[in-house]
Amino acid sequence: MRNRLLALTATSTCVFMASATASASAAAGQDVVVETIGDTTVVRTLSGSVWQAEATLVPEVSIGELDGPDELLFGWIRSIAVDDDHNVYVFDDQAQEVRVFDSAGGYVETLGRRGRGPGEFSRAEAIALLPDGRLVVRDPGNAALEVFVPGTTETERWRYNVGGLHSLMPLHTDASGRTYLHTTDLSRTDFGMHIVVFGPDGTQIDTLPAPSSTYEPLEVTAERGASSVEYYVPFSPEFHWTVHPSGHFLSGVSSEYRIDLGRDDGILRIERAADPVPVHEEELARQRESVVRRMQAFDPTWTWDGPPIPDHKPFFGDLVAGRDGRIWVAVPTEARAVENPDHDPEDPSSAPVLWRAPPRYDVFEPDGTYLGAVTPPQGFTGSTMPIFDGDYVWA
Numbered sequence: 001m002r003n004r005l006l007a008l009t010a011t012s013t014c015v016f017m018a019s020a021t022a023s024a025s026a027a028a029g030q031d032v033v034v035e036t037i038g039d040t041t042v043v044r045t046l047s048g049s050v051w052q053a054e055a056t057l058v059p060e061v062s063i064g065e066l067d068g069p070d071e072l073l074f075g076w077i078r079s080i081a082v083d084d085d086h087n088v089y090v091f092d093d094q095a096q097e098v099r100v101f102d103s104a105g106g107y108v109e110t111l112g113r114r115g116r117g118p119g120e121f122s123r124a125e126a127i128a129l130l131p132d133g134r135l136v137v138r139d140p141g142n143a144a145l146e147v148f149v150p151g152t153t154e155t156e157r158w159r160y161n162v163g164g165l166h167s168l169m170p171l172h173t174d175a176s177g178r179t180y181l182h183t184t185d186l187s188r189t190d191f192g193m194h195i196v197v198f199g200p201d202g203t204q205i206d207t208l209p210a211p212s213s214t215y216e217p218l219e220v221t222a223e224r225g226a227s228s229v230e231y232y233v234p235f236s237p238e239f240h241w242t243v244h245p246s247g248h249f250l251s252g253v254s255s256e257y258r259i260d261l262g263r264d265d266g267i268l269r270i271e272r273a274a275d276p277v278p279v280h281e282e283e284l285a286r287q288r289e290s291v292v293r294r295m296q297a298f299d300p301t302w303t304w305d306g307p308p309i310p311d312h313k314p315f316f317g318d319l320v321a322g323r324d325g326r327i328w329v330a331v332p333t334e335a336r337a338v339e340n341p342d343h344d345p346e347d348p349s350s351a352p353v354l355w356r357a358p359p360r361y362d363v364f365e366p367d368g369t370y371l372g373a374v375t376p377p378q379g380f381t382g383s384t385m386p387i388f389d390g391d392y393v394w395a
Contacts (some may be wrong), residue, residue, distance in 0.1 A: 217233075231294060245322075269368075326365060
């Protein structure tokens with residue numbers, strides 16, 4: 001078990017600080033068009049940014065070690081949260097517990113353990129903080145949200161009908177103390193999803209349809225008798241969404257640089273003029289080979305007869321709302337080939353080179369003002385949903 005913990009510590013939580021920022025007064029160099037269409041306000045950045053230069057993130061604190069005390073050894077860091085004092089809450093899926101660290105990375109305490117009782121987890125998945133400092137843990141194994149009250153040993157348990165669903169989706173809360181639970185709609189037979197909204201006292205106050213789009217992702221299909229499998233076409237656009245601290249949804253289809261933020265009085269639409277990032281021919285060929293191999297494992301006679309792989313990447317990836325309401329948009333970058341240190345010539349699925357693209361984010365104020373681009377340091381993956389707050393990033 002300890003060897004497994006050591007192998008996965010590479011996903012340990014790190015705290016980063018943006019080292020390049022600028023004030024809003026620098027926005028004079030931007031070319032921005034604002035227009036109103038019905039109840040939609042469009043903020044379109046044609047060129048320039050507030051910061052006028054790319055910002056970089058500089059590592060400040062790292063939590064987690066390859067060898068050391070147990071509280072610093074992680075199995076699988078699946079979710080993190082950060083409070084107003086920059087204390088960091090780290091949920092370890094393998095250990096089924098939440099470890100708390102202060103802003104300097106010092107260990108404070110452990111919350112939860114395996115079990116069925118109060119303050120215990122069966123198959124917990126994700127965590128989030130409420131504005132008053134309470135920690136909410138989504139645990140479909142116990143069909144409940146487990147809530148820890150700061151500074152006490154008190155816990156609360158908010159029950160919900162889980163429908164047997166386990167998810168990699170993050171857990172969201174907003175500035176009004178509401179919690180958003182993305183789960184199966186048991187009234188439907190097509191495994192459709194909806195969002196159950198809990199008030200600050202744990203009462204279920206609303207049920208919302210999960211954000212969706214009329215866009216249909218590009219897929220290829222293999223059939224064998226009455227069975228079939230589908231696979232997404234690499235580099236094709238997707239529908240992305242998240243919950244903003246305002247309590248509204250942030251969403252968009254990455255076929256164009258257009259992102260919508262719901263507001264009480266309508267929609268804020270954020271657009272930015274950008275050129276799509278090209279896909280290298282070798283990178284495209286490798287992705288195609290990978291899909292063909294997977295499909296032929298199901299149907300050996302399968303040949304590519306679906307939509308072609310695009311020659312450029314989508315305009316954006318994940319959408320993340322910061323604690324301060326800023327909008328962080330993961331944007332594709334050009335990949336480069338790096339040697340695969342684990343390449344096995346005897347394994348047809350093992351590639352001698354891997355294509356790696358450095359992460360990058362575009363950052364917008366909640367009113368749609370484009371601040372600029374941010375480049376994380378080497379080793380930053382964003383595989384666990386990062387937490388953004390002003391100039392700080394935890395990931």
